Amino acid sequence: MRNPIIVGNWKMNLLLEEATHLALSLVRELDGIEAGEVVICPPYTSLSEVSKRISGSSIRLGAQNMHWEDRGAYTGEISPQFLLDIGCQYVIIGHSERRQQFGETGEVVNRKAKSAVSKGIIPIVCVGETLFERKEGKTEEVVRRGVEASLKGISREEIVKVVIAYEPVWAIGTGNTASPEDANAVHRLIRQVLTHLYDEEVAQEVRIQYGGSVTPENIEGIMKEPEIDGALVGGASIQSGSFVKIIKTAMKARSRK
Numbered sequence: 642m643r644n645p646i647i648v649g650n651w652k653m654n655l656l657l658e659e660a661t662h663l664a665l666s667l668v669r670e671l672d673g674i675e676a677g678e679v680v681i682c683p684p685y686t687s688l689s690e691v692s693k694r695i696s697g698s699s700i701r702l703g704a705q706n707m708h709w710e711d712r713g714a715y716t717g718e719i720s721p722q723f724l725l726d727i728g729c730q731y732v733i734i735g736h737s738e739r740r741q742q743f744g745e746t747g748e749v750v751n752r753k754a755k756s757a758v759s760k761g762i763i764p765i766v767c768v769g770e771t772l773f774e775r776k777e778g779k780t781e782e783v784v785r786r787g788v789e790a791s792l793k794g795i796s797r798e799e800i801v802k803v804v805i806a807y808e809p810v811w812a813i814g815t816g817n818t819a820s821p822e823d824a825n826a827v828h829r830l831i832r833q834v835l836t837h838l839y840d841e842e843v844a845q846e847v848r849i850q851y852g853g854s855v856t857p858e859n860i861e862g863i864m865k866e867p868e869i870d871g872a873l874v875g876g877a878s879i880q881s882g883s884f885v886k887i888i889k890t891a892m893k894a895r896s897r898k
């Protein structure tokens with residue numbers, strides 16, 4: 642049975658005080674709740690303080706990006722070592738905003754994902770099609786290529802730790818979501834790709850989550866789908882009320898699967 646995982650991507654939101662306030666509120670609200678895995682990904686500037694606030698709770702810390710090298714002349718970058726140093730266990734890799742706005746290619750995403758797993762950080766690798774690609778009927782091809790390119794060179798032992806996030810680009814921050822059935826079909830496709838790249842056992846073990854305008858209202862339907870193991874939540878994760886509701890509803894739906 643795959644452990645459900647809900648990840649909050651705070652993006653470039655929340656100043657230090659707001660971030661620590663939200664972290665404390667989540668610790669309080671989720672205390673004692675059987676919640677699978679909950680990961681929050683604040684901006685770099687508040688990672689360290691948030692790390693202290695969630696210490697001792699079941700909430701885990703993630704970053705939104707990282708460089709693949711450990712140190713060196715990479716002005717403005719943050720390495721896996723730095724993330725481990727402050728208690729990060731997860732890192733989002735290849736978010737569509739990084740691919741589209743910062744030119745991250747499949748090769749860059751692959752380097753980062755490989756570096757993360759080799760250092761013991763769990764990469765949450767994002768793949769998904771644009772609206773144009775969907776309209777052209779290219780969803781399968783784009784997702785298949787995205788998964789294959791991202792995972793190149795990742796061993797069988799490493800892949801089972803990786804989390805894959807299926808995030809249709811047209812659904813991110815737009816209020817449009819893939820229907821649970823459509824999302825489930827793409828998750829199934831990703832498991833087929835994993836079977837092809839590794840084997841059936843790996844395909845059944847790797848966690849795949851959905852991302853794209855997840856809300857307290859639509860999470861139940863998403864989590865009821867058999868291939869979906871969780872959600873990557875953007876906008877609705879920067880308010881304690883909506884994020885806690887998503888987590889609680891997700892875990893309840895999951896336990897009924």
Ligand code: PEP
Pocket residue numbers: 650652736808812813814815816852853854855873874875876877
């Ligand atoms: C995201 O940032 O990965 C995301 C899915 O954002 P939103 O939930 O706001 O669509």
